[in-house]
Amino acid sequence: MNPFHTLKEEARLTLANLTDTASDLAVPSLRLGVTGLARSGKTVFLTALVHNLVHGGRLPVFDAAASGRLARATLQPQPDDAVPRFDYESHVAALVNDRIWPQSTRQVSELRLTLEFESASYLARTFGRGKLHLDLIDYPGEWLLDLPLLSKSYAEFSAEALRLARATSRAKIAGEWLAMIAEVDPNAPETETDALKLSDAFKRYLAACREDTHALSMLPPGRFLMPGDLEGSPALTFAPLDIPADAAQARSGTLRAMMERRFEAYKTHVIRPFFRDHFARLDRQIVLVDVLHALNAGPHAISDLEAALGEVLKAFRPGRRSWLASILARRIDRILFAATKADHLHREDHDRLEAILERLVARGIEHARFKGAEVDVIAMAAVRATREAMVKQGRQELPAIVGTPLPGETAGGERYDGNTEIALFPGDLPEDPESVFQASESSSQLKPESISEARDKELQYLRFRPPKLDTTAEGLTLSLPHIRLDRALEFLFGDRLA
Amino acid sequence: MTEKHTPPRDDIRKPAAFRLDDSKVRLTDDVELQPDAEEALIAVLEEDIERPKLPAATETRKRGIGFGKWIGIGLGGLVSLAFGLAVDALIRDLFARTDWLGWFGIGLAALAALGLLGLLLREFLGLLRIGKIDHLRDALEKAAEEDDAKAARHHLKELIGLYQDRPETARGRKLLGSHMREVIDGRDLVMLAERDLIAPLDQEARQIVMNSAKRVSLVTAVSPRALVDLLMVLFENMRVIRKLSALYGGRPGTLGFLRLTKHVVTHLALTGGMAAGDSLASEVLGHGLAARLSARLGEGVINGLLTARIGIAAIAVCRPAPFIASSGPKTTEFMGELIKITDKNNKDG
Numbered sequence: 001m002n003p004f005h006t007l008k009e010e011a012r013l014t015l016a017n018l019t020d021t022a023s024d025l026a027v028p029s030l031r032l033g034v035t036g037l038a039r040s041g042k043t044v045f046l047t048a049l050v051h052n053l054v055h056g057g058r059l060p061v062f063d064a065a066a067s068g069r070l071a072r073a074t075l076q077p078q079p080d081d082a083v084p085r086f087d088y089e090s091h092v093a094a095l096v097n098d099r100i101w102p103q104s105t106r107q108v109s110e111l112r113l114t115l116e117f118e119s120a121s122y123l124a125r126t127f128g129r130g131k132l133h134l135d136l137i138d139y140p141g142e143w144l145l146d147l148p149l150l151s152k153s154y155a156e157f158s159a160e161a162l163r164l165a166r167a168t169s170r171a172k173i174a175g176e177w178l179a180m181i182a183e184v185d186p187n188a189p190e191t192e193t194d195a196l197k198l199s200d201a202f203k204r205y206l207a208a209c210r211e212d213t214h215a216l217s218m219l220p221p222g223r224f225l226m227p228g229d230l231e232g233s234p235a236l237t238f239a240p241l242d243i244p245a246d247a248a249q250a251r252s253g254t255l256r257a258m259m260e261r262r263f264e265a266y267k268t269h270v271i272r273p274f275f276r277d278h279f280a281r282l283d284r285q286i287v288l289v290d291v292l293h294a295l296n297a298g299p300h301a302i303s304d305l306e307a308a309l310g311e312v313l314k315a316f317r318p319g320r321r322s323w324l325a326s327i328l329a330r331r332i333d334r335i336l337f338a339a340t341k342a343d344h345l346h347r348e349d350h351d352r353l354e355a356i357l358e359r360l361v362a363r364g365i366e367h368a369r370f371k372g373a374e375v376d377v378i379a380m381a382a383v384r385a386t387r388e389a390m391v392k393q394g395r396q397e398l399p400a401i402v403g404t405p406l407p408g409e410t411a412g413g414e415r416y417d418g419n420t421e422i423a424l425f426p427g428d429l430p431e432d433p434e435s436v437f438q439a440s441e442s443s444s445q446l447k448p449e450s451i452s453e454a455r456d457k458e459l460q461y462l463r464f465r466p467p468k469l470d471t472t473a474e475g476l477t478l479s480l481p482h483i484r485l486d487r488a489l490e491f492l493f494g495d496r497l498a
Numbered sequence: 499m500t501e502k503h504t505p506p507r508d509d510i511r512k513p514a515a516f517r518l519d520d521s522k523v524r525l526t527d528d529v530e531l532q533p534d535a536e537e538a539l540i541a542v543l544e545e546d547i548e549r550p551k552l553p554a555a556t557e558t559r560k561r562g563i564g565f566g567k568w569i570g571i572g573l574g575g576l577v578s579l580a581f582g583l584a585v586d587a588l589i590r591d592l593f594a595r596t597d598w599l600g601w602f603g604i605g606l607a608a609l610a611a612l613g614l615l616g617l618l619l620r621e622f623l624g625l626l627r628i629g630k631i632d633h634l635r636d637a638l639e640k641a642a643e644e645d646d647a648k649a650a651r652h653h654l655k656e657l658i659g660l661y662q663d664r665p666e667t668a669r670g671r672k673l674l675g676s677h678m679r680e681v682i683d684g685r686d687l688v689m690l691a692e693r694d695l696i697a698p699l700d701q702e703a704r705q706i707v708m709n710s711a712k713r714v715s716l717v718t719a720v721s722p723r724a725l726v727d728l729l730m731v732l733f734e735n736m737r738v739i740r741k742l743s744a745l746y747g748g749r750p751g752t753l754g755f756l757r758l759t760k761h762v763v764t765h766l767a768l769t770g771g772m773a774a775g776d777s778l779a780s781e782v783l784g785h786g787l788a789a790r791l792s793a794r795l796g797e798g799v800i801n802g803l804l805t806a807r808i809g810i811a812a813i814a815v816c817r818p819a820p821f822i823a824s825s826g827p828k829t830t831e832f833m834g835e836l837i838k839i840t841d842k843n844n845k846d847g
Contacts, residue, residue, distance in 0.1 A: 058680075060673075060677050060680075060682070060690055061682060061686045061689075061690065066693070067693075342681075347647070347681045350681070384681075389523050389524055390523075390524050391514075391516055391523050391524075392524075393514065396511065398511060398514065400516065400523070402518065402523070411513070411515040412514065412515050414515065420517070420518075421518045422515050422516060422517060422518060423515070423516040423517075423518060423523045424513070424514075424515045424516070425511065425513055425514045425515075425516075426513050427511065427512065427513040428511055459513065460513040462515075483680075483681045484681065484682070484683070487682075487683065487686060
């Protein structure tokens with residue numbers, strides 16, 4: 001980004017913040033960013049959050065709700081007219097009635113939840129509004145990976161993409177695309193068909209990387225996987241090219257010049273508006289990470305996840321909240337890192353899961369703390385799909401979890417139909433979080449398949465169906481069960497309801 | 499490092515899936531569930547997990563053998579022997595006089611012995627209970643500090659057991675029980691226990707201290723003689739300690755009470771310096787204000803505050819849980835009320 005652009009962006013942001021501050025004088029609002037890579041459980045988290053608050057779920061650690069000060073939580077028409085509404089109702093219906101996980105996020109959506117509460121402090125009770133608008137913003141995790149592209153040129157982006165594709169862990173998946181690039185001359189005259197062909201191959205390669213067996217995360221540009229409303233437009237029809245590091249400026253009319261132009265267009269028309277309208281105006285942030293999915297796929301997925309998270313966290317603007325500064329620029333003053341799907345583990349392993357996550361996002365934590373933001377790390381399950389059990393096997397007692405696997409999941413050579421309940425012992429997480437990463441370094445010479453097979457024997461996580469909700473004698477459905485969702489809420493906005 | 503993540507072969511537990519109708523599977527959602535006879539206890543498995551330990555609390559000092567104790571034991575033994583001899587001689591004398599008188603004497607002696615035994619037993623149990631409360635407080639504090647869910651769960655069960663026969667805590671116990679069935683971190687669990695189970699007791703404790711402080715300041719303000727105040731203060735403070743201990747589940751006997759009093763005094767000495775910082779200024783100020791109205795009145799407020807402060811120390815000593823979610827009561831909270839009541843009294847008188 002050149003300085004002028006930066007200045008312009010900052011000015012626009014400041015203006016937007018000023019308007020926000022003015023409207024906050026009436027009823028304060030809090031913009032909670034829910035971030036996470038694809039399939040980390042953002043939609044489920046938001047659905048569970050709203051459901052528990054609206055229906056008064058069991059939230060013992062969330063002080064405002066537990067002490068009865070939270071009078072009411074209602075859904076409101078959302079403030080941004082140009083952004084689609086988060087489809088809360090159908091997500092809840094999917095979870096509760098059909099017992100399936102809601103559709104993954106395809107585009108940005110927003111929801112406003114208004115909390116009416118009674119403050120515990122005398123001053124706030126007398127002079128405060130007793131109301132807080134909670135703006136929840138949901139968007140595909142893939143888009144996050146675009147943020148680092150803002151500071152890169154097309155040549156840098158190409159070099160990076162090629163370096164990644166040629167790494168041992170990906171070379172095989174990227175084979176087709178790499179072969180195609182080798183044939184293309186960047187300085188040939190531009191043709192739309194070539195661009196389309198290259199771009200399609202690139203997209204196929206990215207999509208293959210994301211499959212369960214590889215579970216890789218570091219796959220920019222994000223819109224290639226989750227195009228949203230811009231599908232087919234030139235801004236989404238480009239691909240990295242093999243450009244020598246010392247190459248001169250691209251001549252106009254060449255394929256390379258066309259690609260460069262489109263990359264810039266992607267930055268202006270896709271990334272920057274997203275960053276400006278959604279990402280840079282947050283007060284609180286929760287970063288959801290599906291550590292188990294990566295663990296399942298092996299050490300390569302883990303180091304890839306670490307790299308991707310590192311890139312994403314650079315885009316945050318953490319900082320201490322101060323009255324004057326918050327008028328001009330919003331800073332994220334609390335960041336929560338949550339390892340989702342903790343219900344796939346017995347509670348004994350939760351501490352270890354937290355330790356692994358803490359190690360994964362260590363750089364981000366350090367950065368945020370340095371800037372003065374509060375940071376916490378928890379293992380969480382926004383919707384708890386399992387119960388716990390002990391299984392006796394031989395001399396050992398295994399801490400197991402009980403749930404209904406999704407149809408098609410396999411374990412121990414058995415395929416489940418989605419109706420049988422089973423007890424699963426998923427294996428122990430390593431006590432030392434470092435070992436998850438060390439394995440990746442020491443075994444990088446081996447073929448990726450053999451590693452993931454070796455891993456498979458130590459750890460295996462199945463995906464479970466959402467829980468069956470109990471009903472009370474009066475026929476009321478109870479709220480969605482969860483693990484530590486209340487603690488997350490307390491950390492994220494408990495202080496604003498104090 | 500390398501030893502840590504390459505455990506011995508038979509230690510690696512491989513993933514496995516089981517059908518639910520398998521007899522080996524036992525649901526553990528309910529913490530109260532007792533394991534079946536043929537099943538291994540869960541706790542046995544978990545003992546060997548190494549946890550980072552904090553250095554032992556520095557205040558638990560080692561008890562050496564005190565010579566004073568030797569003297570006490572020796573003299574006490576001699577006195578009881580002498581007493582035994584005297585009783586023995588008395589009963590012999592009674593037998594020498596008439597048989598039935600002798601038997602009557604034996605009966606009386608047996609009654610006294612039984613009474614003594616009962617008394618000792620009660621004292622002993624009282625001491626045990628107080629010791630248990632002390633231990634519980636330390637353990638919960640440690641569990642909260644280390645965020646150790648397992649330890650917290652274990653000790654909270656003990657806490658629930660402590661209040662088992664107190665119907666007024668039924669709601670709190672039930673709430674806490676349902677919290678413990680969920681996956682909640684250690685520190686949060688202790689805080690929940692404080693909020694749901696202990697908070698109502700705290701409220702009552704505050705009331706007890708407040709009432710007692712009010713009484714003391716009133717009596718001091720109207721009493722004709724200094725000696726009366728002194729006795730009143732002494733009596734009220736003893737009563738507060740005993741009441742608070744009973745409220746929090748201590749039920750102390752005489753020995754237990756003495757021990758509690760000792761703890762309270764130690765606690766006062768330890769926290770006195772700190773408390774002086776936060777409330778001395780206001781106390782002096784308040785005193786100055788009240789004293790300007792009347793010297794006796796000021797004295798009343800001061801005595802009341804003294805009682806309040808002793809009560810606060812007693813709360814800290816008798817409470818089976820540490821103050822984590824809330825901070826304990828402060829002298830300043832009692833201040834306003836005390837001045838109000840003595841002031842009103844002054845106007846009436």
